[in-house]
Amino acid sequence: xxxxxxxxxxxxxxxxxxxxxxxxxxxxxxxxxxxxxxxxxxxxxxxxxxxxxxxxxxxxxxxxxxxxxxxxxxxxxxxxxxxxxxxxxxxxxxxxxxxxxxxxxxxxxxxxxxxxxxxxxxxxxxxxxxxxxxxxxxxxxxxxxxxxxxxxxxxxxxxxxxxxxxxxxxxxxxxxxxxxxxxxxxxxxxxxxxxxxxxxxxxxxxxxx
Numbered sequence: 563x564x565x566x567x568x569x570x571x572x573x574x575x576x577x578x579x580x581x582x583x584x585x586x587x588x589x590x591x592x593x594x595x596x597x598x599x600x601x602x603x604x605x606x607x608x609x610x611x612x613x614x615x616x617x618x619x620x621x622x623x624x625x626x627x628x629x630x631x632x633x634x635x636x637x638x639x640x641x642x643x644x645x646x647x648x649x650x651x652x653x654x655x656x657x658x659x660x661x662x663x664x665x666x667x668x669x670x671x672x673x674x675x676x677x678x679x680x681x682x683x684x685x686x687x688x689x690x691x692x693x694x695x696x697x698x699x700x701x702x703x704x705x706x707x708x709x710x711x712x713x714x715x716x717x718x719x720x721x722x723x724x725x726x727x728x729x730x731x732x733x734x735x736x737x738x739x740x741x742x743x744x745x746x747x748x749x750x751x752x753x754x755x756x757x758x759x760x761x762x763x764x765x766x767x768x769x770x771x
Contacts, residue, residue: 563611563612563613563614564591564594564611564612564613564614564638565613565614566613566614566615566625566627567614567615567616567644567645567646567647567753568646568647569646570615570616570622570625570627570646570753571625572587572625572626573586573625573626575624575625575626575755576756580623580624580626583625583626584623584626584627584628584631586626587626587627587628588628588631588632588635588637591632591637591638592635592637594611594637595611595636595637598611610639610640611637611638611639611640612638612639612640612641612642612669613627613632613638613640613641613642614641614642614643614644614671614707614709615627615629615641615642615643615644616643616644616753617643617644617645617651617654617655617749617753617761618643618655618758618761619643619658619659619662619663621753621754621755621758622643624755624757624758625755629641629659629663630662630663632666633663633665633666634665636665638666639666639667640666640667640668640669641659641663641666641667641668641669642668642669642670642671642707643655643656643659643668643671644671644673644707644709645671645673645749645750645753646750646752646753647673647675647678647710647750648675648677648678648750648752649673649675649676649677649678649747649750650672650673650675650676650677650686650694650745650747651671651747651748651749651750651761652694652697652744652745652746652747652748652763653697653746653748653761653763654670654671654698655701656668656670656698656701656702656703657701657702660701660702660703660704667704667705668702668703668704669698669703669704669705669706669707670694670695670697670698670699670701670703670705670706670707671698671707671708671709672686672691672694672695672698672706672707672708672709672727672731673686673709673710674686674708674709674710674711674720675710676690676745676747677747685720686723686727687723687743688723688726688727688730688740689740689741689742689743690742690743690744690745691727691731692727692730692731692737692740692741692742692743693742693743693744693745694744694745695731695732695737696734696737696738696742696744697744699733699734699737700734705732706731706732708727708731711724711727726740746763746764747763748760748761748762748763748764749761749762
């Protein structure tokens with residue numbers, strides 16, 4: 563797994579030549595693919611390559627990540643369009659990724675943090691995780707990717723929540739047997755490149771006093 567959302571800034575995307583940045587990153591993935599191919603021969607089984615990118619194909623390209631080439635050349639098997647960390651993104655366009663990149667699996671990402679803005683951390687519940695999973699799966703996601711669910715982040719106990727998330731978020735049929743909560747959140751500003759406007763379904767921004 564190559565997680566480029568920690569962080570996406572591998573290049574000076576504002577001043578560097580974008581085509582050169584893309585070429586460098588594509589060559590890096592080609593080198594990774596060669597290493598993995600050798601490992602597959604050694605161990606005698608397939609090894610998938612996954613990468614986490616921004617919510618938007620074009621914005622990822624601005625940062626130097628050419629998802630279309632990665633998919634076309636089969637340099638990755640799985641792409642996880644996602645938020646960075648501060649909060650979930652409730653409307654990641656999984657359907658757009660699926661339509662444009664049918665060669666790879668597209669997983670819908672669910673961050674353990676519902677929000678970490680204004681100095682107050684709020685966490686996903688099993689109900690809100692199911693709501694987001696239902697959104698991803700209804701857009702055609704091949705599966706669900708949980709981010710940071712290994713860490714309780716200071717919560718006294720997340721084991722009961724996590725057990726229900728693991729048990730109930732894998733399919734629409736299972737999700738609909740349980741209570742869900744649909745939370746609306748937009749794109750994180752710090753992963754929206756200069757010159758683009760972050761996706762904001764609410765039409766306003768929360769500000770810290």
